[in-house]
Amino acid sequence: MEKEKKGEVKYLILKPLGYPLKASYHEYPVVDNPKVFDRYAKDQWKGEFVSKGKMLFDYRLFPDFAFEVKSCEPESGYIGENTIIVVENYSRDIVTEIVKDVKLDDVVGQEEAKRKARIILEYLKNPEKFGKWAPKNVLFYGPPGTGKTMMAKALANEAKVPFLSVKSTRLIGEHVGEGARKIHELYERAKQIAPCIVFLDEFDSIALDRSYQDLRGDVSEIVNALLTELDGIERREGICTIAATNRIEFLDPSIRSRFEEEIEFTLPGIEERREIFERNLRDFPLKVEVNLDEVAKATEGLSGRDLVEKVIKSSLHRAIIEGREVVTTKDMLDAISKLKKPVKQPPKQMFL
Structure with missing residues (x-):
């Protein structure tokens, strides 16, 4: 990305609100192609001053449809040519955040985990430096409540990059192919706003050892889609996947092997x-x-x-x-x- 101009917003996350008046003929827009929407949005809103809570209205294809500014980096500024615009999906399965309220120092203890996690911080600040040696996939494991999510958010905050999170249980859909589609959607969004962190919480719910999978339904399509993304068939700079689990011993070996680093979180002394x-x-x-x-x-x-x-x-x-x-x-x-x-x-x- 070209260097952003002074006063220009780097990231803009929009929340779809809807129409001021409800009518049966109203069709709600869904962002199908992030790149196309980014261009469409800039054509309308370039030069617009934005800050958290401000509403932006579509006046072309879906007149009067409102989007609310959920967050932006920096906290206020103008939409410019270099602004990356992201729209939350209606299902809220994938959450995109600009984290500002937690730092590594806020994580009490876990000194060894912090030491190991600093490689993620360095990578997100300077992805080009690592080349093929990037820490693309990292596994956080340990008892619940020990700071795994907090650490991941702190890394995003200190690197000043977006934080994409999803609870893995939400990836399991009712229809065939739905889970795989969500996985690919997650990484399409990540590519749009990289460098960023992709955080997969409750990871064992989709990465369970295949010998246990008959206990909870077939999730092979999700596993295959995830393996494709973790392997990174096409080179993706600046995306670090952090998966968190409380039960590392139950993970499928084929998935666990995709993580270059495993970082343990322990109960506090x-x-x-x-x-x-x-x-x-x-x-x-x-x-x-x-x-x-x-x-x-x-x-x-x-x-x-x-x-x-x-x-x-x-x-x-x-x-x-x-x-x-x-x-x-x-x-x-x-x-x-x-x-x-x-x-x-x-x-x-x-x-x-």
């Missing part, structure tokens, strides 16, 4: 758990009287998400319900106790 509590309690809405050493020690085996969602948030809600202005150590220890309480097994006669 006691010092990391204490830091997670400290960071999340800095702007807490209630007064905090908590012995963090005691609480951190009691939360062994819990993930960062568990600490935030099931300990801190539960303690806050309990205090609010009881009309208190203070969250105490007891509140958090009680939340931890409930969280670690073993699940009761149903009576044996239920299985007879």
Whole structure:
């Protein structure tokens, strides 16, 4: 891409809104060819000043159809010849974001994962430097709630590139060929806005070892489409695929072999758990009287998400319900106790 002019928006992500008035004859436009739409959009909106929340109206093929600016990089500017324009699909299976609110320093711990992931950052900043040695496909694995998604978003933010994400379960369609089409659509969009990160969450749902696939339906068409894209038949500079899974041991070997790097995420240690509590309690809405050493020690085996969602948030809600202005150590220890309480097994006669 040519160097963008001062004040020109580099990326523009649009959300389809619809028509101001609903009528039975209205046809809703669907972007079939991103390159053609990019040209069509610039012919209409070149020179238009945009920022988050602004609406743009089509006045040619679909008069009065509205698009809302979901995000742009930088946060405001003019649509120019070099602006890359992306439209979200109606199904929302594929989400395109310009991430601005998370950095690598926000990921507590995971120092080895951060060290390994920096190669992705360098690649996205300078794809031409790597040539055929690019880190095209990287696998994040480890227990749920350990920061895999957060790390991927942080890399996109610090590299200042778009973040395309999809939950792999959404790729499994009701009709033959639908899943493969979504895979190819995902990478067509990635090629349009590269350099970028393609993030496949819940990856084991489509990459399960084939010996298990009869348990969840045939997804061979999705697997074949994915293998084609991961292999990169045509050279694609600046696209890094990051897949995330909690169950790496169940992945199909043929798919797992396509990933040049596997990066492990681990449960936080006691010092990391204490830091997670400290960071999340800095702007807490209630007064905090908590012995963090005691609480951190009691939360062994819990993930960062568990600490935030099931300990801190539960303690806050309990205090609010009881009309208190203070969250105490007891509140958090009680939340931890409930969280670690073993699940009761149903009576044996239920299985007879």
